[in-house]
Amino acid sequence: MGKTTLACATAMSYAHSGQRVLIASMDQAHSLGDALGFRFPHDPGTVAGITSILPGLDVIEIDSLALLEDRFRDAVRVLAGAGHEHGIDLAALDPAELTGLPGVQELLMLIEIADFADEDDWDVIVVDCPPSADMLRIITAPDTLLGYLDRLWPAHARALSVAGPDLRRIVLATTVERIAAAVRSVRDLLADHARTGAHLITGPERVAVAESARMRSAAALLGLRLDDVVVNKVLPEVPETGAEHPAARWYLDRRAEQLDMIADLRRRLSGVPVIVAPHSGPEPIGPTALQALARLVDSRANRVVPGADPMLGDEANTGPARAGAPSVQLESGAGLHSVFTLRMRLPVVDPATLRLGRVEDDLIVGADGVRRRLPLAPVLRRCTVDGAELDGEQLVVRFRPDPEVWPR
Known part of the structure; x- marks a missing residue:
């Protein structure tokens, strides 16, 4: 009895209570049909559609490679429609060659899930995810891509390109901005505790x-x-x-x-x-056995x-554990003698793995093999890190004003 079986049982429970449910599999092992005792109709080279197996219960197995090929063809058509030479022949590329780019397939699957969540067809979406290590990589993909994108081609520079006279840059900037907007929607959905658990x-x-x-x-x-x-x-x-x-x-x-x-x-x-x-x-x-489970x-x-x-x-x-967003407060002092604290819930298993770093206006926090880049509040961007400690399940980072940039 694997995780896919339990995901199906969870979906069955929601459906039995009268809610409209979609089970979406992101696990490329694609054992969803095996657990349901159902064979999905699928044409090779096409993106699989949603199939209804019971009243109020729909299912889909997301084929990341087929999704990549479909989105790649769309991008080629858009760029070709600009009517300009782009310096490379995109049509000469095989979409399968893009599968080696980190996070591409995972992001496309997440964007697909986010699109489903924005529709009004279901009350609950149960996502059958890959094993934990792969899922962590998927979850961190949106922030990783947006971070790289903002450093390589910031949003204000893309906006200037859209407003400029060069049709090539307009098309490219518009396409990149559409991608960024889709990835931001995924990031926001994952972080929304009212919608995602x-x-x-x-x-x-x-x-x-x-x-x-x-x-x-x-x-x-x-x-x-x-x-x-x-x-x-x-x-x-x-x-x-x-x-x-x-x-x-x-x-x-x-x-x-x-x-x-x-x-x-x-x-x-x-x-x-x-x-x-x-x-x-x-x-x-099958449905009967899964309902019993x-x-x-x-x-x-x-x-x-x-x-x-x-x-x-x-x-x-019995209550859900909620990972609160970091909070910032003035701990003591005033002006250049102020001490600010950033607190966030972080139940670290091995304190020896805790790592902190500073990159421009972001704080890098790592623990137990996972790292996250946290944008600092405006007041902390003018400060330097003075120290950090674990207070039970709370990470406490202290900041002091940087005399060189602190307003006088």
């Missing part, structure tokens, strides 16, 4: 628990709303009758180990709901009073 799928093993803690740190640093963690394939409780048999003893010992891992996960991820998906035996395939892992069934079965958790862990 993440569900982390993990296993009841020590390595998986450690990775989940790092993913929580990454979600906080990247500004994502982490709604819950689902622990997959947990052995269900059985009577201890006949426990002297080696197979029964192994089962009970293995389940005890899993419960210990779940308890450890709850300690590490305090404040994040931890939901258990029990091992269902046969792989749940959805009832088992419904978060409401995992909310009980403290002291109950450790598989279920406690009432204190």
Whole structure:
């Protein structure tokens, strides 16, 4: 029972409550059809469309290469329509050659998802994502591209090109600005806690628990709303009758180990709901089996009073963990003697991995293998970093005015 199966079960739960749901797969393994017991109609070389499999439940497997080829053909047509020589023959390029450019396919898939979210056809969009390491790269792609673009060709320079007399530059600047606007919409959608949340799928093993803690740190640093963690394939409780048999003893010992891992996960991820998906035996395939699984892992069934079965958790862990945006305040002093603090929630797993840097008007924060570039508030752009510390799950960075640029 993999993450795709659980994504389908989640979508089934929403659909069963009467909401209009779209399941969109970004995982290029494309096991969505396998989990649903459904074969998607698809013509090679074309972008797959949306298919309705049940009333109120639509699905799509996003083929990033087909999407890239389709968007590339559109770009070639636009630039060719300018009627000028561009210095290169875009038609001589194979779209497949562009797949090696970092983040291109991922961004196109995210833009496609954002377009779906802007439509009024669905109440909920459930996105089946790739494994955690790949997903982190996808999530950071919008900020990375926009950062590079603003440094190489700033927005004000693009605006001047659009208003200029050179038709080539007008077309190119307009095209780039359309791309930037689409990427900004993706970035804003991911950061909007009212619209977007993440569900982390993990296993009841020590390595998986450690990775989940790092993913929580990454979600906080990247500004994502982490709604819950689902622990997959947990052995269900059985009577201890006949426990002297080696197979029964192994089962009970293995389940005890899993419960210990779940308890450890709850300690590490305090404040994040931890939901258990029990091992269902046969792989749940098709709508009927997925609906049954959805009832088992419904978060409401995992909310009980403290002291109950450790598989279920406690009432204190039912609220979503929200990664707040950085806040800035004056801590002390005035004028050149001021001390400002920037605070942001950052539950770092390994404090030794914490790194800070300054590039122009941005603060670079890295932790647990993830890095983010944070634009500084205007008052902090005239300051230098005076020090930083971790205060529990808060990163506190102190700034002092730079005498050379501070207004007098």
